Amino acid sequence: MQSTSRQNRFRVSYILLALLASLAGARAADVSLAWNQSSDTNVVGYNIYYGTTSGNYTQSVAIGNVSAITISNLTAGTTYYFVATAFDASGDESVYSNEAMFIVPGVLGLSQGANPGDPMMINFPVEAGHWYEVQASVDLKTWTTIYQTSVQTTNDVAQFSDPNSSAFSSRFYRLALH
Helix, strand or coil, X not given: CCCHHHHHHCXXXXXXXXXXXXXXXXXXXXXXXXXXXXXXXXXXXXXXXXXXXXXXXXXXXXXXXXXXXXXXXXXCCCEEEEEEEEEECCCCECCCCCCEEEECCCCCEEECCCCCCCCEEEEEEECCCCCXXXXXXXXXXXXXXXXXXXXXXXXXXXXXXXXXXXXXXCCEEEEEEC
């Protein structure tokens, strides 16, 4: 933008991004973004910027004067950061909106403790509105719930330490989404 008054005109009342996720298999997901449109009649479209590091947006999508878009093929277990801008017919662009973060659910991470006999560390991304169970088995036939979350209020990463992992010569884990 060329002037401060022009920047303020395009501020888009700090575009609010709403994130709604739908899993598309175990490897990739989609996120739906929605925002309040600018009341400025000169706005002809929006740019959505996103990336995997806060403040560093490596990808962008330009769209017309609409208030929603779906971004596809996001990697499971990855955190994405999104901002939006409004632009006019001359290509003048507003400042970034507030940043929105989204963790794509779907990956169960396992890591052995630092020392022999230390418990197995289990972490996984969680999605708001769901609760999760970590189940364990020694034979892949009988599964026992060893940990469960409450209903999540935000997208985040849950972590659990299995204190009984060293008691078994082999132990299998799975994650149940509810």
